[in-house]
Amino acid sequence: MDDKLIERYGDELYEALITRTPVTPLTEREPTVSIADAYRIQLHMVERRVLAGETIIGKKIGATSKPVQERLGVHQPDFGQLTSGMIYREGQPIDLSGLIQPMAEAELAFVLKYDLIGPGITAMDVIRATDYVVPCFEVVDSRIADWNIKIQDTVADNASCGFFVLGETKGDPRKLDLTLAGMVLEKNGEVCATGAGAAVQGGPANAVAWLANTLGALGIPFKAGEVILSGSQSALIPVADGDELVCTVGGLGTCRMTVSRKEAVWLAR
Template sequence: MAPLTERYPEMTVDDAYAISLAFLKARQKQDGERVVGKKIGVTSKPVQDMLGVFQPDFGFLTDAMFAANGKVQMKDHIAPRAEAEIAFKLKKGLKGPGVTAQDVLDATEYVQPCFEIVDSRIKDWKIKIGDTVADNASCGVFVLGAQKVDPQELDLSALEAVVAKNGVEISRGAGSAVQGAPENAVAWLANTLGEYGIPFEAGEIILSGSLVPLEPVVAGDKMTMTVAGFGSCDVEFV
């Protein structure tokens, strides 16, 4: 579809979040999906520059968005792009305001390497902040790596992700690219959601934002994210 921000220029970011929440309720009621986490989008400069969107946003993860076998069905997508992230698995809930990065680390059971496959209903990815927010922060599906690491044992800001596509390295990105450190981005999200009365729940997965530029994919592509001392994640597009 054409950008909502062009069709409804008076639309505010709060309007866009109201659309996103209504969309989520429809998925829950009509499709029986359940929320398993949240995601942060547009947190790093490479992604902001690529999309021309210069503030973070958030969306919801449901069980239907988890590609447990690491395979993403292209028939279910429009214009998918892959991004490498750090995922946080929470052992206790958090609710803003006032959540700090250390609070996030203390509330996290483990972190994992992750691919989020973003997608957009907006034609040609011609999005502004209101367009991506209304579209659930452009979330498609996500894939988690097998490794689970205590974040207290790592300097997440110093981690470097190396991303390869079909066996060829295409990008690198540090944890510091995401709001200085991934836990900072998660704290931002907890505090932003707190303004809407939405908490983080124990057991939820929080995707902290891409470390690298988004990579368009087609059927047959295979991608790997490798982080030294942390683990790896693979995704295949079929």
């Protein structure tokens, strides 16, 4: 795909983000679009966000677990870039009206103490480089109409990034069994999903290592201080006005999310 088309679709997705106007799937209009093309589109879309004043603060892995892959109809992981406009802290009001068709997922976030530069990174390298882990929610959103996506569509759309919130309870990954730790997701007081770290490519640290190696081969490092979202351990849960979601990770802690269309207050404990 030539540079003009890459820029055209990257600009289109950025405008869809700003105006909350979903677009027709790229794969319907450009059936030959490759995953490599889609990542170039993603980079241009993210560049527009940076030019508008945001900064890159981390990376995310998407579509790592089977429930999410089945829900989205994709069958391989992807990645996106996290910006300063996506992160929310405890008690900070959030207006969901800036999203189009949000869904929440529970996962584990890694905050790095040291740089990680692939390829050749192992799960143990990830553990050594991590400052701490926290339970978190990611609220994904698609600028593609009706979530009618193939892998190229979600990749181009920055892995369907919406925003994310980090729980306050920090855990030392050297003292936790991240693979076997259970996760329970409740919505409005009812358990709606359970999982474990092993559901994410055999363990969250494995998923982070995969991403470090994938990006390293492209010349993109993980930097100290960055947040890495390791991939959903739950099914995707639609969110609406007044919903309260709680995820609990065994041995680590709980992250609570209360949503309102007018205002959302994120609480972690």
